[in-house]
Amino acid sequence: MAELISSGLVRGLGIGSTYALLAVGFVIIYRATSVVNFAQPALMILGAYFTSVFISSAGLPFAVAVVAAMLVMAAIGLATERIALRPMVGRPPFAAAMVTVGVFITLYVVAHRLIGSRVRAIRDPWGLEPVDLLGVTVAQIDLAKIVISLTAIAVVGLFLARSRLGLAMRATSLDQEVALAQGVNVGRMFGLAWAISGALAALAGALIGTVAGGFEASLALVALKALPVIIIGGLDSIKGAVIAGLFVGVAEALTRTYQPRYADWLGANFDVAVPYVIMIVVLMIRPYGLFGTREVERV
Amino acid sequence: MIGTAILQRRDRVRGRPLLYTSYAADQAILNTPAKRWWTAVLMIVVLALPFLLSRDLTSLMMTVFIYAIGGIGLNLVTGYAGQVSLGHAFFMGLGAYTAAVLGGAETDRVLGFGLDMAIWLPMAGIVPALVGLAVAPLAARVRGLYLAILTLGLVFIGEHVFKEARPITGGAGVGRSPAEPVLFGMDLHGTYHAFGYILPRDAMLYFVCLLIFVVLAVAARNLARSKLGRAFSAVRDRDIAAAVMGVPLQRTKTLAFAISSFYAGIAGALLVVVIGQMTPANWDLFLSIQFLAVILIGGIATISGSIMGAAFVVLMPRLVSELAGSVPFISTAPGSGFLTVFHVQTMLFGALIVLFLVLEPRGLYGLWVRVRNYWKAWPFSY
Numbered sequence: 059m060a061e062l063i064s065s066g067l068v069r070g071l072g073i074g075s076t077y078a079l080l081a082v083g084f085v086i087i088y089r090a091t092s093v094v095n096f097a098q099p100a101l102m103i104l105g106a107y108f109t110s111v112f113i114s115s116a117g118l119p120f121a122v123a124v125v126a127a128m129l130v131m132a133a134i135g136l137a138t139e140r141i142a143l144r145p146m147v148g149r150p151p152f153a154a155a156m157v158t159v160g161v162f163i164t165l166y167v168v169a170h171r172l173i174g175s176r177v178r179a180i181r182d183p184w185g186l187e188p189v190d191l192l193g194v195t196v197a198q199i200d201l202a203k204i205v206i207s208l209t210a211i212a213v214v215g216l217f218l219a220r221s222r223l224g225l226a227m228r229a230t231s232l233d234q235e236v237a238l239a240q241g242v243n244v245g246r247m248f249g250l251a252w253a254i255s256g257a258l259a260a261l262a263g264a265l266i267g268t269v270a271g272g273f274e275a276s277l278a279l280v281a282l283k284a285l286p287v288i289i290i291g292g293l294d295s296i297k298g299a300v301i302a303g304l305f306v307g308v309a310e311a312l313t314r315t316y317q318p319r320y321a322d323w324l325g326a327n328f329d330v331a332v333p334y335v336i337m338i339v340v341l342m343i344r345p346y347g348l349f350g351t352r353e354v355e356r357v
Numbered sequence: 358m359i360g361t362a363i364l365q366r367r368d369r370v371r372g373r374p375l376l377y378t379s380y381a382a383d384q385a386i387l388n389t390p391a392k393r394w395w396t397a398v399l400m401i402v403v404l405a406l407p408f409l410l411s412r413d414l415t416s417l418m419m420t421v422f423i424y425a426i427g428g429i430g431l432n433l434v435t436g437y438a439g440q441v442s443l444g445h446a447f448f449m450g451l452g453a454y455t456a457a458v459l460g461g462a463e464t465d466r467v468l469g470f471g472l473d474m475a476i477w478l479p480m481a482g483i484v485p486a487l488v489g490l491a492v493a494p495l496a497a498r499v500r501g502l503y504l505a506i507l508t509l510g511l512v513f514i515g516e517h518v519f520k521e522a523r524p525i526t527g528g529a530g531v532g533r534s535p536a537e538p539v540l541f542g543m544d545l546h547g548t549y550h551a552f553g554y555i556l557p558r559d560a561m562l563y564f565v566c567l568l569i570f571v572v573l574a575v576a577a578r579n580l581a582r583s584k585l586g587r588a589f590s591a592v593r594d595r596d597i598a599a600a601v602m603g604v605p606l607q608r609t610k611t612l613a614f615a616i617s618s619f620y621a622g623i624a625g626a627l628l629v630v631v632i633g634q635m636t637p638a639n640w641d642l643f644l645s646i647q648f649l650a651v652i653l654i655g656g657i658a659t660i661s662g663s664i665m666g667a668a669f670v671v672l673m674p675r676l677v678s679e680l681a682g683s684v685p686f687i688s689t690a691p692g693s694g695f696l697t698v699f700h701v702q703t704m705l706f707g708a709l710i711v712l713f714l715v716l717e718p719r720g721l722y723g724l725w726v727r728v729r730n731y732w733k734a735w736p737f738s739y
Contacts, residue, residue: 094502145715152441155502156653157714159646163707167700282513282642285506293502325521334510338495341507345499353500 066312068191072200074307075207079262080284081291081299082211083255088293089231090251093146093154097138098259099281100165105131105260106267106277107169110178120183124264128257135256136249138165143252144245170275177272180264203265210261211300214254218296227251231294283310286337292350302348306333386578403567407560416631417675419563422570423627424667428651429577429660430620435649436658437581438613439593440496444508445621445648447515448485450640452622453535453629454525456481460536467533468524474540478569481536481626482619489618493611500596512642519637532636535629538562566627573620578660580616589613590658650706654713656722665721674702 080098087095108130112123142161146154184198191201218224229237230247238244259281266280267273287306291298314329321328346352377383387393407415431445460477461469492511499507520529527533538545545562548555580586588609591599600606629635647670655666678698717723 094505142711142715149718151502152439152505153714153718155441155505156649157711159649160707160710160714163646163710164704165707167704167707171700279642282509285509289503289506325517327520328517331514331517334513337510338507338514341499341503342495345503347503 066315067308068194068196068200068204070308070311071304072197072203072307073266073311074304075204076262076265076303077284077287077307078300078303079207079210079258079265080281081287081303082214082296083258083262084284084288085291085294085296085299086214086251086258087255088288090227091143091147091154091248092151093143093158094151094285094288094293095252095255096155096158097161097165098255098284099278100162100169101131101135101256101259102263102266102281103169103173103273103275103278104134104165105256105263106180106273107172107178107263108260109264109267110180113181114179120181124261127264128260131256131260131263132253133256135252135254135259138256139249139252144248147248166275166278169278173273173275175274177274178267179272180267182264182268184268199268206261206265208300210258211296214258215296223250283333286333289337289347290340292347294351295347295349298347298349306336309333309336384582386575404564407557407563412558415557415559415563417671419559419566419631420628421668421671422566423624423631424648424651424671425664426570426573426627427621427624427648428655428663428667429574430617430624431648432652432655432658432660432663433577433580433589433620434613434617436652436663437586437593438589438610439596440610440613441501441505442508442614442617443505443642443645443649444492444511444515445617446640446642446644447508447511448489448618448621449625449628449644450515450519450637451485451488451618452481452625453635453640454519454522455484455622456536456626457533457629458525460539461534462537466523467527471537473542474536474538474545474565477536478623478626482622485622485625486615486619489614490611493614494607496614497607497610509642509645512640512645516637516641519640526637529637532634532639534634536626538565538630540565562630566631569623569627573623574660574664577620581658581660585609585612593658647706650710652720653710654720656720657718659720659722662720662722665725669721670706673705674698677702677705 080102083098083101084095087093105127108127109123112118112126113120116123118126138161142157143154146157182199182202184202187198188195189198189201218228226237226242227247227250229240229242230244234244237247262281266277269277283306284303287302288299290306291300291302310329310332313332317324317328318326340348344350375389377388382388387396403418406418410418427445427449431442434440434442456477458468459470459472459480460474461467462471463469496504496507519526543561545565546559547561548558549561550556581589588599588604591602591604592606592609592613596606599609625640651666651670652663653666654669655664656662681698681701713720719726
């Protein structure tokens with residue numbers, strides 16, 4: 059039972075909350091610009107890199123370093139939108155999505171160049187320390203991931219729901235032309251969406267990069283798991299992204315813990331494929347995900 | 358094709374090469390004299406290449422043909438039928454392993470039946486096509502970016518299956534040797550004499566690859582201008598409008614997937630024969646992205662564009678490493694200099710996808726059309 063909670067549920071919720079963080083970044087960009095941002099993994103790994111640089115080279119405390127990395131990645135996200143995505147306004151979503159694939163490859167190479175072949179560590183304040191939670195020993199880092207991620211998502215949610223700028227962003231995602239007619243600077247909203255998404259990716263990178271033994275550039279591919287997450291939740295639903303993120307994280311952690319014991323024939327590291335299997339099952343039942351908006355089709 | 362070419366000769370009006378007097382002449386593949394001439398010149402050059410080039414460049418050219426086959430396959434489903442697929446690498450892997458099992462040598466580790474290329478090559482297309490048929494009903498339910506991510510899932514699940522199916526694939530990190538290219542009892546890797554000349558090593562393999570590529574390219578071009586090809590374009594442009602006009606959506610999408618998977622399987626099987634050993638991890642997302650780059654850089658929904666794109670994507674890295682010595686900030690040895698050759702190659706790749714999509718969405722084909730139109734109207738601007 060203790061194992062179920064510590065290495066199944068709590069670790070699953072920990073990793074799942076970082077998926078949710080990445081997925082919310084995807085959803086914000088999708089709602090603003092109808093583009094699936096395949097560059098998110100590269101933004102995440104660069105975020106992890108900047109966090110580790112700010113901690114080890116500049117000697118900043120963890121929290122300050124993370125915020126600084128988030129600001130840097132927000133700026134990079136903003137620049138990416140302005141340079142690569144703005145010319146694609148009005149073009150088919152497929153073409154714009156392919157542009158982000160190109161951006162992903164370019165930034166991924168940059169990350170490889172910066173990180174190099176050595177592993178980098180993020181000296182987070184939790185490390186491998188355990189903590190006693192209601193009689194079960196769980197890792198502090200897992201709890202930290204859950205608390206920080208869900209807080210960040212809540213802040214973004216509040217910003218979208220309550221602030222004037224958030225209202226403008228929601229208006230833009232509903233109808234760009236009408237928003238423009240109401241005096242919303244639609245271009246600035248696109249940039250803002252990318253900046254928020256970049257910052258969330260950096261936060262997710264800092265949290266995922268705390269893996270024991272440090273991280274390499276290939277850690278970026280972990281962020282691809284946010285893609286099945288947004289499909290399961292529905293491309294345009296923040297609520298769906300959070301629920302699906304946590305669900306996928308728990309499913310993955312449970313598979314990693316129990317599959318070698320009970321279903322060994324599925325092979326080693328089956329947990330890597332689990333999010334995609336869940337995604338296919340969900341799509342068979344609901345083609346627009348669990349909380350996605352069904353597209354209205356007109357001839 | 359030959360039929361229409363003859364037809365055209367009869368219909369042609371003297372001194373008016375661009376006047377068509379029949380629908381068949383207008384729709385012919387080589388519908389202008391310039392196209393006919395240039396195709397002939399290109400074929401002669403390509404046939405002479407193995408005699409002129411060194412062996413590694415010959416095998417690079419074979420890779421171009423194979424990438425062109427794969428690119429044409431992806432263009433059929435993504436360019437013509439508008440169904441974005443990131444799962445191309447999975448179908449290529451499937452074709453490669455089908456070929457390896459049927460045509461490879463048996464060892465104590467892996468299965469192999471050692472059959473002739475005349476059997477394993479068609480099967481390498483048919484098996485992925487059947488799997489494509491099985492996947493298509495699911496893929497036809499979802500649209501646009503949902504489909505892109507669904508096919509991405511295929512790559513990850515496929516990679517896992519490939520890693521675990523050790524008797525077939527050799528397992529993760531190890532891989533297995535590919536199918537033997539023995540066509541009708543003739544080893545294509547060997548050296549042969551013809552008309553008193555000694556053919557260079559691998560020249561036969563080169564010619565067989567070229568033949569398969571030309572046949573598949575012409576087939577795809579014919580498909581694109583057939584009833585089914587027009588159905589593909591209708592589904593791409595507006596699927597509901599196509600359905601209203603009586604195009605069966607489910608069937609068209611399914612066929613697009615199956616045909617594309619067939620091309621992918623053939624390309625995968627031949628690619629391993631040329632490159633040698635491949636491990637399950639080679640059939641990954643980056644291979645799929647490479648093929649997307651082939652059609653995005655080459656030109657969406659054009660066969661000649663896919664071929665140009667394949668040549669570009671395969672030859673560009675080589676060109677960069679040749680030029681690396683003369684450009685100051687690129688180093689050839691890892692660890693020194695600002696960027697290594699590999700970094701530049703990959704980065705250029707991403708940057709070019711972005712540049713082409715932003716500046717010339719029709720790709721290299723579009724660039725060619727611009728050049729052609731400029732010279733057609735020269736010295737006038739239009």
